[in-house]
Amino acid sequence: MSNSDNPGNGAEFQKQVFEWFSRRYNSSFELEKVIEIGEPKTGHKYDIANEDNTMVIECKRYTWTESGNSPSAKLGVLNEAAFFLSYLPVDCEKYIVMAKAIHPSRDESLAEYYYRRYKHLLIPKNIKLAEFDTEKETLKVF
Numbered sequence: 001m002s003n004s005d006n007p008g009n010g011a012e013f014q015k016q017v018f019e020w021f022s023r024r025y026n027s028s029f030e031l032e033k034v035i036e037i038g039e040p041k042t043g044h045k046y047d048i049a050n051e052d053n054t055m056v057i058e059c060k061r062y063t064w065t066e067s068g069n070s071p072s073a074k075l076g077v078l079n080e081a082a083f084f085l086s087y088l089p090v091d092c093e094k095y096i097v098m099a100k101a102i103h104p105s106r107d108e109s110l111a112e113y114y115y116r117r118y119k120h121l122l123i124p125k126n127i128k129l130a131e132f133d134t135e136k137e138t139l140k141v142f
Contacts, residue, residue: 013061017097017132018048020139021057025050037087044084055093058085064103064110071110078114079121086125094126095141100133115142 033049048057058081101110111131
């Protein structure tokens with residue numbers, strides 16, 4: 001898979017997550033929804049949100065590097081996603097959903113690794129990290 005495949009693969013993953021949440025919650029969700037945050041208010045586009053913005057989801061389809069190292073720049077983008085989710089109201093259900101990514105030389109998935117290393121950015125802001133298995137269409141929340 002080349003880097004030029006990444007936007008299409010990410011969009012397909014986002015669509016799968018969108019469909020899963022729509023079925024699971026029997027609710028209407030919107031892709032690429034702009035929500036006003038901050039002071040002064042400014043619009044930020046989130047990957048998925050329900051009609052009343054009480055559930056907002058950011059989707060990331062990242063993998064380990066070929067050699068099994070963590071993709072540090074991409075993990076920085078995950079931290080940025082957590083930052084933008086942190087501006088949403090406390091009663092909003094906030095998710096970062098990562099695609100399940102396994103590497104043969106690793107004992108944990110990339111989502112498990114991220115949660116172990118960066119949960120301090122998520123827990124105080126009520127942000128849930130979840131891992132979506134695209135083959136089984138299952139969601140594991142950490």
